[in-house]
Each structure stands twice: as C-alpha cells, then as structure tokens.
Amino acid sequence: MGVQFDFDAYLPLFTEGMFFVLLFFFSVYGLFLGYHWFSFGASRHTSMIALTTYLLGGAVLFLIFAAAL
Amino acid sequence: MLSEKIQLDADESILIQVRKHWFIIMLQIVSVVVFALIPLAAFVLLKYVPITVLPISFAEYTPVLISLYSGWLICAWMALFGVWTNYYLDVWTITNKRLIAVDQHGLFNRHTGSFRLERLQDINVTIHGMLATLLDFGDLHAETASDDRDFVARGIPKPQELKALILSATDAITYAQPQSIEKSAEV
Numbered sequence: 001m002g003v004q005f006d007f008d009a010y011l012p013l014f015t016e017g018m019f020f021v022l023l024f025f026f027s028v029y030g031l032f033l034g035y036h037w038f039s040f041g042a043s044r045h046t047s048m049i050a051l052t053t054y055l056l057g058g059a060v061l062f063l064i065f066a067a068a069l
Numbered sequence: 070m071l072s073e074k075i076q077l078d079a080d081e082s083i084l085i086q087v088r089k090h091w092f093i094i095m096l097q098i099v100s101v102v103v104f105a106l107i108p109l110a111a112f113v114l115l116k117y118v119p120i121t122v123l124p125i126s127f128a129e130y131t132p133v134l135i136s137l138y139s140g141w142l143i144c145a146w147m148a149l150f151g152v153w154t155n156y157y158l159d160v161w162t163i164t165n166k167r168l169i170a171v172d173q174h175g176l177f178n179r180h181t182g183s184f185r186l187e188r189l190q191d192i193n194v195t196i197h198g199m200l201a202t203l204l205d206f207g208d209l210h211a212e213t214a215s216d217d218r219d220f221v222a223r224g225i226p227k228p229q230e231l232k233a234l235i236l237s238a239t240d241a242i243t244y245a246q247p248q249s250i251e252k253s254a255e256v
Contacts, residue, residue: 015133015136015137018140019140029150033151061142061143065135068132
C-alpha cells in the first residue's frame, strides 16, 4: 500500500511561502539599493525617484500576487 | 552623496560626469524584459499543445499560475533595478584637477580610483564595431605615471570629445604650473 502525495493540498502552502520569501528578499534588496543610491549616487532627487518607483512597482506586483493567492 | 564623498578642493570644479552610453543599458534592460516574458511565451506556446497530452488543466490552476508569474515578475523587477544601479553608480567624474573613476560591478563590488591630471601620460580611445561607430560610443583608456592601475571606461558616449576635454584640462594645468613657479620665484 503506497502513500499518495497530494499535490493540490500543498500548493497553497507553497505559493504562500513563496510570497513571504519574496517579500523578505524584496525588502532587504530594497534596503541595499537605497543605501547604495543615497550613499554613492550623484543626485538625491534621482535616488528618491528610483526608490519610489521600485517600491510602487513592487507593491503593485505583490498586490497581484496576494490577490491571486 | 557622491559629490560629498569626492571632497573637491576650493579651486576645483566638476567639468563633466560621464556614465555608460544609453545603448549599453538598453541592451541589459531588453534582456531583463525578455526574461520577464519567458513564462508568458511558454504559456502561449502550451495553448497549442493538445489538451490530452498535458497532465493538468491550466484553467483549474489559473490563480496559482498568476501567483507564480507575479513572483517571476518581482524577480525581474529586482533585476531591472540591479541593472540600473550598476549604470547609475558606474561614473567617471572629471574635474579641472582630477579624474575620479567609480567602477561598479554588482551591488557589493565597487572600485573607486582617482589621479591628478598632471600624472596623465597617455589617453586612448577604442571604438569597436558598426553600432559603436554609428551611435558614437567606445572605450577610453587613460594611462598614468603610476604603475598601479590604468583607468578604463567602457562603453562611454562621445569618447573623442571626452578625450579632448581631459587633454585640454591637462594642458591647462601643465601650462599653468611654470607660470606659478615663475611668479613664486619672482616673489
């Protein structure tokens, strides 16, 4: 008598786990980018626009991800 | 910011700041966009595969597929900003006294070097290929009196104009020095 792996039961757990792992990496990467832009960038204004774009674009993608969960 | 870290002398001014040519970053952005579209292209191709061949039905897993594709797009979004960061932080600053080169290779790999223009020995421009010739970008190689390191800026726009600017700034320093020595000798 073999054990049947229920793929469908683990799928929501996998996607939710992926969501939080990606959220963690996105936030940490954003911190690194922000540090580099504001420390070594040539213009504070450009760095601010870049950080806002990064966060807003990421927020939209994470919202789509969360809505589909 | 970079300008605060450079710490210019009182009589020093920035002549120009140069980054890579737009075509270089455009190529990298296009590769990230292609990477972002790969799953979409695969999905479109799979629509032509007969339903009996595929083990699963896509309609059943639509929310999961949207989640996975959003995750893929988030990775592409992060890669895009990584590319832009390399472009933004990789900069040559030319002042009327020095050349300051910041080479950014990835997020945690950067090299900053500078030399005084009077130490400049030779400066060469290399333009490779048809596109580089048409779009006017190439490599600029500055040799200094020091044995430590030569300075190479790759894929910069209008390299001949930049070379002319560096040479004229170097000439201004070189021809100004004898006068200042003569003046100090007179005093």
